[in-house]
Amino acid sequence: MEDQSGKTKVLTPLQAKRKAESYCAYQERAQQEVRDKLYSWGLHSNDVEQIISDLISDNFLNEERFAKAFVLGKFRMKGWGKIKIVQHLKAKRISKPLIQIALREIDLDDYEEKLSELISKKIKVDPSSLTLKEKAKLIRYLQSKGYENDLIFSKIKQ
Structure with missing residues (x-):
């Protein structure tokens, strides 16, 4: 100051x-x-x-409350996946147990739905009709958003 x-x-x-x-x-x-x-x-x-x-x-500061708010905010507003959220929480020195508790705030169905939304926003065609280069680009994008590889691959195959 x-x-x-x-x-x-x-x-x-x-x-x-x-x-x-x-x-x-x-x-x-x-x-x-x-x-x-x-x-x-x-x-x-x-x-x-x-x-x-x-x-x-005095309850102005609460790590668990912060972690939960952070997880839901980044997931809902920015469409981040769990990997990216965890990296950012670790950078803020949030403990592993608290990170695990906070990640439970994300509903699994909402998580998969958000991934599907990201895919359909990024590509306007059926994922199976993409070239290898286009698929690779889509996968890199979804990885940069913090989604897990196995989930990405299973969504693209659907």
Whole structure:
């Protein structure tokens, strides 16, 4: 944060806590995102960990709630598959058990339906009539969206 003179302004722990509460209230956040933000405000390690602890006990910060919201948001809005979602959650330092819990939020039928939608959006013809080059391009696209190979291949064969 900078003040009018362009110098970095360091927040007091109380100011930072209030600001972090607003930051968390605006949308679900991962602990690591909040931790990074607190450090960027010039706080020291002890203060950062105390504020994180306070945010958790005041229910502003909840990793499971964040992970579930992230999974459903990326799946519904961006059409991401589980592989891509997991990679992004790991980058936010969400634990494996929490990732597994959050992934259960995705209904299997909706998941397969979303994959079918992506295929029909990408190609306007029957997948079986695609050339090898076109199929490869479609597969790469679906992989980049984070879908599993076995699911991609079985959908294209249908």
